[in-house]
Amino acid sequence: MIDQTHDPKRQSWVDSAGGHSDFPIQNLPLGVFSVGGEGPRIGTAIGDYVLDLKAISGLLPTEVAPALSQPALNELFALPTKARKALRQRLSDLLSDDRHRADIEPHLHPVGDCRMHLPARIGDYTDFYVGIHHAMAVGKLFRPDNPLLPNYKHVPIGYHGRASSIRESGVPVVRPKGQTKAPEADAPSFGPSQRLDYELELGVFIARGNALGQSIDIADAPDHIAGLCLLNDWSARDFQAWEYQPLGPFLAKNFQSTISPWVITAEALAPFRTAQPARPEGDPAPLPYLSNPADQASGALNIALEVQILTEQMRSQNLPPQTLSRSSTLAAMYWTIAQLITHHSVNGCNLMAGDLLGTGTLSGPEKAQAGSLLELSDGGKSPVTLDNGETRRFLADGDEVILTARAEAEGFNSIGFGQCRAQILPAV
CATH class of the missing domain: 2.30.30.230 (Fumarylacetoacetase, N-terminal domain)
Incomplete structure (x- = not known):
């Protein structure tokens, strides 16, 4: 290509x-x-x-x-x-x-x-969980002795999100309201989220779809990738802790997701395809329908990722945005994009042109590579201190989060994704 x-x-x-x-x-x-x-x-x-x-x-x-x-x-x-x-x-x-x-x-x-x-009419949106280091970090907060559930290394974990609330970069995010329950409380309470967070992700736009009842073979999956964008899948962590059992997140995730407006095409990304990093010794091999030598040889992408924050106080002081973390797809992604598409359709689910898949939070193994404040602040226990002296456990009203990405490969010009940014407004 x-x-x-x-x-x-x-x-x-x-x-x-x-x-x-x-x-x-x-x-x-x-x-x-x-x-x-x-x-x-x-x-x-x-x-x-x-x-x-x-x-x-x-x-x-x-x-x-x-x-x-x-x-x-x-x-x-x-x-x-x-x-x-x-x-x-x-x-x-x-x-x-x-x-x-x-x-x-x-x-x-x-x-x-x-x-x-928005670049496309997004009929359906599915969020995956391919960032293994994010999954480990979050799992340790809830299950210190067993952070990864047994299915994680066998099956690409995902859930269906809300397509109607996806917005393009620059559209503000109104702080959501919902139910929370403090561990010591007898009953839940209602109000604005106090643990609002960002999630550093990539979005994958589907090209050609598949007919209902027919699956996409992993060898053909690359032809179903139109291109990529940046995705901030905002998360109300306090809502999620109360509501996620037994069916998963609901109000914690459906209030808004933000994507960058430019689709970096699969054709433009061809030079940045590379081998999928080998699984750690002892990890199970993917089942045959998820296994393909060509995908393992060139199904990964070398994309550098960065998260910045611009607070209300920083704007008033004419300060530039501050970098919170830097990560990369190679450090973060346990599954390839082709594996996500193949698994999504293997039961006959029909994907359609313009559907959006989220990778899930793309954190690296080090703290400085975390793709969320939940990880950077150890679940809110250790506040992040900014250069101007402010601290953050989670996002405050007025904070603006800026995601950027750059595809890189030796011998080729690097290409960027543009910005994915949005500011937090107070709850209505």
Whole structure:
């Protein structure tokens, strides 16, 4: 899948794309934007600009033109991989060959003039739990002697989340209200969450779906990956501790999830595929339907992840955001994305183009790699001290959480995901 579009020597005539931290010509992510009072339409990011793909559809492969006229990416995701690859190759050629400048430049919009929208109509959302170090850390808080349940290393754990409350980066999060029960209390109480937390995740958009009753073989699973985004699956830890038995989280998770607006395509991520880290000695091998030599050889991704916080006090002092942790997919993910897709469909569940899968919190083995405040504060027992002297056990009103990610590989230009950020507002 690596071709001339990944060539690190390829340059764009869009000046700001050269050396851009997120969107050089080697990236070309897909998203949905609007300008002024106009309706949403599909675009790609190139440097500090957004290119309107509907406006230049006459210069693009005919098989993708109808999908580009839509206000969401679902129809484009549903096209064969070959068609999406042809679109990427054509865009790369148009943006690297100065002869096309006169045709393209009028349809470039400064990113500051654009409003980004959800990239797809998300019909269903499933959150997995592939971050083994997060699972261990959380498990120790509740089961110190047995942090991982017996099924974890045999089956990709997941649950169905709420698709209707997924929002794009920049939409504030209103502190949720619900039931909590203190250990010493005789009865639960109702009110705003006091243990509001973030979760550092990646989101996976489904490309082609599968028919009800038919499963996706793991060898074919990569063709069902449209691309990735950042995902903050906000969590009310106090609600969850009271409500999660016996059916799992409910109000603790369904109030809002935030995603970055740009979909980093599977084709753009090809150079950053790598071998899945070997399982520790003694761990069980996956069952045959989850086993594939090609997936183990190149089904993992090398993506660096970072979490920053910007508090109300930091804004008033004109301070920059502070990094809370840095992690990576290679350090965190026990299962590959192909294994998630295969397991999700093995019982005949029909996935659809535009469905979203969350990886679960991606924490590394070290404290500085934790993907949540729950881990950084040891369940709230050890407050995190910020550089300006503030402390946090969990998120305060006014806090803004910023997630970033960068795919990296030797010999290739790194590409970024843009930001996934949102600010906490007081409970209504």
